Amino acid sequence: MRKRIQPIRHIIQVLFFVLLLFMVVGTICSFALGGVEFTEPLGALQVLVGVSIFNTPEKLYFLLASSAVLVVVTVIIGRAWCAWACPIMSVNELIEYVMKKSHYKPLGERGKKNREFGETRFATLAGVVAAAGISGSAAWCNFCPIGAICRTRSSGLIVAGAEVMILGMVFSANLYEKRFFCKYLCPVGGLLILLSKISAFFVPRADEKCRSCRACESICPEGIPLYSNNPDMSKCTKCLVCYTNCPYGAVRINIF
Amino acid sequence: MSEESDEDYSARPSRRRFIAGAAAFFGFTFILSAIAGLGSRPALRPPGAVSEDEFLSRCIRCGRCVDVCPTDGIKLSGLLESGLGTPVMSGYCAVYLELINPDPVKNFEFKMNGSRGTPCLKCISACPTGALISIPVEEIRIGTAVINRNTCLGWTQHTCFRCVAVCPFNAVTMSEAGGPVVIRDICTGCSQCVYVCPTLPKSIGVHPYPERGLGYGYRWRWGKGA
Numbered sequence: 001m002r003k004r005i006q007p008i009r010h011i012i013q014v015l016f017f018v019l020l021l022f023m024v025v026g027t028i029c030s031f032a033l034g035g036v037e038f039t040e041p042l043g044a045l046q047v048l049v050g051v052s053i054f055n056t057p058e059k060l061y062f063l064l065a066s067s068a069v070l071v072v073v074t075v076i077i078g079r080a081w082c083a084w085a086c087p088i089m090s091v092n093e094l095i096e097y098v099m100k101k102s103h104y105k106p107l108g109e110r111g112k113k114n115r116e117f118g119e120t121r122f123a124t125l126a127g128v129v130a131a132a133g134i135s136g137s138a139a140w141c142n143f144c145p146i147g148a149i150c151r152t153r154s155s156g157l158i159v160a161g162a163e164v165m166i167l168g169m170v171f172s173a174n175l176y177e178k179r180f181f182c183k184y185l186c187p188v189g190g191l192l193i194l195l196s197k198i199s200a201f202f203v204p205r206a207d208e209k210c211r212s213c214r215a216c217e218s219i220c221p222e223g224i225p226l227y228s229n230n231p232d233m234s235k236c237t238k239c240l241v242c243y244t245n246c247p248y249g250a251v252r253i254n255i256f
Numbered sequence: 257m258s259e260e261s262d263e264d265y266s267a268r269p270s271r272r273r274f275i276a277g278a279a280a281f282f283g284f285t286f287i288l289s290a291i292a293g294l295g296s297r298p299a300l301r302p303p304g305a306v307s308e309d310e311f312l313s314r315c316i317r318c319g320r321c322v323d324v325c326p327t328d329g330i331k332l333s334g335l336l337e338s339g340l341g342t343p344v345m346s347g348y349c350a351v352y353l354e355l356i357n358p359d360p361v362k363n364f365e366f367k368m369n370g371s372r373g374t375p376c377l378k379c380i381s382a383c384p385t386g387a388l389i390s391i392p393v394e395e396i397r398i399g400t401a402v403i404n405r406n407t408c409l410g411w412t413q414h415t416c417f418r419c420v421a422v423c424p425f426n427a428v429t430m431s432e433a434g435g436p437v438v439i440r441d442i443c444t445g446c447s448q449c450v451y452v453c454p455t456l457p458k459s460i461g462v463h464p465y466p467e468r469g470l471g472y473g474y475r476w477r478w479g480k481g482a
Contacts, residue, residue, distance in 0.1 A: 123277025
């Protein structure tokens with residue numbers, strides 16, 4: 001099971017990638033699939049701060065209800081959306097895999113260890129929400145790479161010039177540091193971290209077999225020191241690479 | 257060197273760094289969206305669109321209207337069009353489900369039957385944020401049709417009149433001078449007349465409805481009117 005969980009996750013990532021890019025009505029920003037209406041919470045938040053008065057109550061209820069789907073999921077199982085469904089994370093992981101196979105070491109990881117940019121995602125989140133409130137437009141949606149990759153189909157597979165540029169920037173930032181966008185810039189990730197601060201289920205924990213070898217910290221895409229006492233788990237994307245790669249098998253996934 | 261990570265991990269970025277980051281990203285988003293707004297032109301928005309400023313503040317570029325449109329008449333605009341990623345009309349609006357693939361005979365019979373048909377407006381019900389709001393089909397104002405009398409076969413050769421037959425609202429009628437004219441108060445801008453116009457380039461085109469406001473967008477919010 002330990003070794004098998006990662007292929008399962010990658011299969012689910014591929015399924016979500018195909019689903020979100022080609023199958024659903026709409027894009028990741030808002031879609032209908034079966035009876036489920038989904039709206040991405042950051043888009044909803046921008047609309048709510050960007051417009052002064054809501055024109056029709058039905059649309060407001062619809063917006064709140066459909067954006068509550070991911071909010072509820074995140075509150076329950078944490079930030080699993082990022083590592084299991086987000087298409088940008090999937091592509092970034094693919095790039096990471098290719099870089100590893102071609103023995104390319106990202107520029108930012110060559111010299112001194114532990115470059116700390118800090119939790120810049122909350123800063124981008126605040127900036128995005130402020131920009132939406134002041135400009136009165138869903139400003140981030142113009143440049144959201146997650147939306148851009150999903151809009152390739154709606155723009156008739158001829159991607160607009162700016163969107164190629166944005167996706168190129170996001171993907172080439174991997175050359176500097178693995179998952180640079182996800183780690184430092186993504187405001188959606190920041191929002192989901194805030195929500196998952198109250199999430200208590202499916203949290204990886206180190207049990208008594210742990211010998212503090214710090215393999216989990218070095219392999220974790222978010223750099224969470226699982227070996228330490230009370231690490232901040234709100235950043236955890238539930239990708240379970242710690243579970244797969246712990247040399248002592250000391251990681252348990254606590255359901256509660 | 258490796259000793260620092262245990263304690264320092266939980267060290268949060270300073271408040272100054274947070275504010276600097278927020279300000280930088282605010283500027284980044286704001287300037288880039290202003291750049292995207294620079295090239296924007298008045299656009300043909302899908303049916304039920306609210307005023308242009310409000311539209312841009314509501315539209316989250318999700319593309320649901322594009323996917324539900326039965327005529328593939330909506331596309332997402334690119335850079336230097338109107339609001340990057342927002343929907344604009346690229347084809348015709350069927351208005352009624354019966355009028356998908358309009359042709360003069362079918363539409364004329366549809367109008368003669370007197371029944372009003374089933375309104376389509378799938379884009380409006382798909383919109384999650386109220387950028388498109390539900391209105392009666394007669395009140396749709398995507399744009400206004402304008403006829404080029406120099407190339408229109410009705411004006412030059414007194415034939416054709418497909419636009420007159422096809423218009424679901426009888427907004428294109430025969431004038432006393434012999435050619436087709438558009439009644440601007442009734443025209444919804446559905447572009448079915450454009451779809452059936454046989455000349456190349458088209459002799460009838462739909463222009464953005466002026467009262468919706470110009471699509472320059474991204475104005476400062478407190479600069480807007482009430």
